[in-house]
Amino acid sequence: MLLLWLLLLLPLLAVLWQQKPSWLILLRHQVAWRVLAWEAACQQRKLQQSTLRAGQSQQQALLWCLKRAQSPCCLPRGITDMSTFRNQLPLTKTSQVQEEESKEQLLPPSSPQYHGEASLQATLLGLVTLNKVYPEVLSPGSSACVTPTSPWLGSVPWLRHALGRVSPLGAKDTRTLLLEALMSSGLRALEAWTAVELLDVFVGLEADGKELAEAIASGKLGTPLPSRAAELQEALEQGPRGVMALNLWPEQPQGSYLLPPGIPFIELLPFKEGTQEEATSTLLLTDVQRKEEYELVLTDHASLTRCRLGDVVQVVGAYNQCPVVRFTRRLGQTLSVRGEVTDENTFSVALAQAVGQWPGAKLLDYACVESGILDSCDGSAPHYEVFMELRGLRNLSEENRDKLDHCLQEVSPHYKSLRHRGSVGPVKIHLVGPGSFRVLREALAACPSSSFPPEMPRVLRLSHLAQLLWKRVIS
Template sequence: MLLLWLLLLLPLLAMLWQQRPSWLILLRHQVAWRVLAWEAACQQRKLEQSTLRVGQSQQQALTWCLKRAQSPYCLPRGITDMSTFRNQLPLTKTSQVQQEESKEELLPPASPQYHGEASLQATLLGLVTLNKAYPEVLTPGSSACVTPPSPWPGSVPWLRHALGRVSPLGAKDPRTLLLEALMFPGLRALEARTAVELLDVFVGLEADGKELAEAIASGKLGTPLPSRAAELQEALEQGPRGVMALNLWPEQPQGSYLLPPGVPFIELLPFKEGTQEEATSTLLLTDVQREEEYELVLTDHAGLTRCRLGDVVQVVGAYNQCPVVRFTRRLGQTLSVRGEVTDENTFSAALAQAVGQWPGAKLLDYACVESGILDSCDGSAPHYEVFMELRGLRNLSEENRDKLDHCLQEVSPHYKSLRRRGSVGPVKVHLVGPGSFRVLREALAAYPSSSFPPEMPRVLRLSHLAQLLRKRVIS
């Protein structure tokens, strides 16, 4: 009851103290963190209990999904048995789910009860973990909202005032929000609605940093701040540093993520690289083996589909009885013009090797297309085409362009064999202008069956998306 009263009073106190002296701002911040730490400790105990009793927790999650199922393809009413569910409901792929959803009317909004609790737990534990690893990030006035309706942390809205977010709220364009945020000398963290939008912000900051610094120096939004502009320019020259994802172990160099036993209901499909046969039997969280790879299968109550996401994870550890995983690849992101299979990992490794041989170049983003999608064979052998956005280089010599094809032959013997026989032509490399991939993501989000945030494919299968990048080629 005491916690409830504090939660009710904090928004009022935040409004009353908004224009108060700095000592009151610090007091508000300390009170907020004490309440947050107390509630986070409760959520930590819940996490410990659920991860120690994984089988029971997963059964509760599945029962919750089945009772609140909104899909017309539901199991017979009253069935909550896990074996019956897995035997009678077939596995589906993301593309199949999107096609079915595009034919159906929009479903009513999901009940926030279970998801709200999970969101609260993730928000609180995430904030506490981030504060332990990087305490300077969440000091008063150190974070800023840089996308127009950013709900984070949505489940505890009073925090956005109590923790002293520096940028003003309101429906403004991201560039203006970013410019206003950069004027604050204590800025340490940028907040966005989705990771994809945050990536666009950082890409834009790298591309337009000099222009933004000049706007701050000249006082475009008010008082000229030449010293702050100099600080910004110096930071940009040092290059990007820091954490781009949040998990329970943000200090680790490679992201590791806990798979919780709640909603959505999680299954794992064994994955073996290079095998033609697909596994048909899934495993539960307690059945997986360390170092093995699995494809994620999720079930939610909104669609009640056992959906194969196409994301492959490797089990790298355990948290109580729950697996800790690392994302390794995405299925379906493969290139094939002569029956070969060049997956995302193979191509990205070759591309990173090639970019390392281009003086001054830094890869910002890229996408691949099979030549048949663009009808660009022109009598030559089928080949791959790659569109990339670079920083530090606006033109490539033919010698440097050829390095990507040589690197790809080094990492893929099958591709090398096809190239030597002339069955596959050399990779064609195109540089696109700044902001091209932001435009591509906007086009993906506008697609009728697209998810939100839209998945960024490395291999484009639709001609109009490939043509969108082709129109933005600068070299």
Template sequence: MLLLLLLLLLLLLLLVLLLLPPLAMLRQQQSQGPRWSWLAGLQHRVAWAVLCWAAAWQQRRLEQSSLHVGQSQRQTLRWCLKEAQGPRCPLTESTDMTTFRNHLPLTKASQAQEEESGERLLPPTSNQHHGEASLQATLLGLAALNKAYPEVLAPGGMACVTPTSPWPHPLPWPWHALSQVTHPASKAPGALLLEALRSPGLRALEARTAVELLDVFLGLEANGEKLAEAIAAGNPGAPLPRRAAELREALEQGPRGLALRLWPKMQVAVTLDAGGQAEAVAALGALWCQGLAFFSPAYAASGGVMGLNLWPEQPHGVYVLTPGAPLIELLPVKEGDREEAAATILLAEAQKGKEYELVLTDHASLTRCCLGDVVQVVGAYNQCPVVRFVGRLGQTLSVRGEDMREDVFFEALGRAVVQWPGAKLLDHGCVESSILDSSGGSAPHYEVFVALRGLRNLSEENRDKLDHCLQEVSPCYKSLRFRGSVGPARVHLVGQGAFRELREALAACPSSCFPPEMPRVLRHRHLARLLQSRVLS
């Protein structure tokens, strides 16, 4: 009877929400009067009550599953096998984990396999993988964000500036009444930014990924005067000449701290961590979003949500690997050469301080696929490992078998940029010389394309510093350079907008998937040529 009453109460709350008119824009206008303000307040209170109930329900599910990880993963395995049942499925729902591993060998989602077959080992998830893990990440992420920044989810406190939200599971319209000024699904990026600029009281900005938020701020600088004119003229909405003047004044003072000058109450930027985003977060934090926190509700990879972020106050994202679907295994990574170990382990067996490659079971085709995402265990949530993401094995550079990892290369590039006077790194991409046929009879080498702020030209001395830094961080690379087997890295400065064009080209690819991971090593010649065509020096 109690459960029935709770269900009836929930249905009643949802009905009230659905009957209330969409007031997100109306409550921004002063002329609507106290009646609309009262309805908007009621709408927000009801929406928040439903969110709290749903988040508490998901929190209980997480506690139960994370306290009994082994049992939870066995249940997930049974679910995967049940979903995959058919004439091609060699296993039954009663299969244990050992038999499952023995019957299904590991496969690798290597770039070479994708280019040769034209297919992905894991299907693209352009629908944002609307599953239990995505819903859990969204609800618990909203609850955690509200706990850390209580005023962010107040009416009109948050605006999304990209057409797609960073929350892994899109919620029905009533949920947008909680905080958002704009409804991103039906609007272009320029219109979304314009509406956000009209709201000086914002406390949070949303963007699907950090690289897309970087594009938004670069576009804001490039088109600032047009945006100011539109705001002053009231296109759309009422004319706001004073707000237009504030925008012009804020832009005149330069990029550093621009977000807080435009929105003095701003506290946090919400973006989805999807691989290759750290560079954009660093650039935003050093310039436009200086003084703001960054929060990613989840870490997502091809195939779905891998981990939940329950700690918005952490400066660098850490995530709980959950035992629910999709089924996650961990492949121990050996130190040094990172060759794979003989067998995978389950979540409860993970050891603090160790590095592992994520292995995901795709229930549609029943394959155990090594994703290439490497994590380091930094703690535990009950019996579940808490991890930080280190890098992607698919983004390794190797012209002579040196296997320059993504995180190692980024460390070297960061050391070099610090030595370039006045420079701030915005974006970079790497290409092995064989892709561009640029060796010209010389030793194979790396072609590195960088987008910088504060530096318009690179001297030969500055270019050479990257190669020296690569030798400092990689003894293998240093040995190959000493023997002449590998040539010096060649650094190219590209113009503004080059990496935005690269992302547009990537999004147009048939194999484009959600989330839109940012590649740092380009394997396709046409993408490398795109950056090459935008070289300034």
């Protein structure tokens, strides 16, 4: 009861003490964290109960979706249970869903539209977990929202202030919000509405850090802060460090994620690399096997479409009856010019090895194109074209360019065989200017059938997108 009264009094206290003395800021922060810890403990118990009876929880989640379906007319009659639902509704792919829903002006199932209990649980457990591992990140005044839309739930807006967020929310552009946040010496964390937007912020921070520091030093938004600008420049020179994704185990070196039995309704489609036949029968959370790989299938109440996302995960553990997974690859992000299959994971491993041999280079982003898309064979064997945005290098010697092709041969025996026979030509590397991939994301978002946030492909299939990067080549 005491916590409830404090919760109700917090907005009033904020109005009464508009000058925000330090003791009040500290008090609000401590009370907020006590409330959060209490509610997070309740959500942890709910998660424990739902994962202990995952089968029943999934059945309840599906029934919830069926009752609240926004398009009930698309449902075959007689669907009242999980078995009938999975037998009568076919699997569809993300591209098909986006094409259909773009005609109806609906959001695709992968959009961030899940609110209420599930979002509250994810937010609270994520914050508490982050606070345990990196407590300095969520101290008063240490974080800021850098997108006009906040990731916080609308039902608890007071928490943004009670936890001491640096930047007030408003109708501002991301660059201005970022510049305001960077002016604070206590800044430790940045927030954004989506992961894609946050990635763009960090990429832009690395690319335009010098310009931002100069703006802070000159007082573009107010008082000149040369000492803060020097701190920022020093931090940027050290490079990024810390957490780029959040899960229940952020201290582990590789990201592991719990698949909960709530909404959206999750199924897993068995995946076998190198097989031509696709599995048609999905498994529920309780049926998967450790070390096996599966493609994620999601269903929500908006369209009741069993959507194959194209994301492949490997089961690496269990949390009660639910699997803990690690994302391994995305289907459709494969290169093939002679029948070979070079998937995203294989190529990224080779690319990381090659970049590690380029002194001073840091890879910011990249995309691949099969030479036929650019019509750039010029009588030579078909090959891969790679567009990269690097920091630390503006040019590459031919010797360094060749290292990517050698690394790719080391990780892919099939590719090596085709290269030795001359059936496939060497990889060609193109360096693009700063901000090129931000422009690419804007072009993707402008596509009528694009998801929100737009999915960033590693392999470009459309000529106009490849040409967009080609026009920004600097080396």
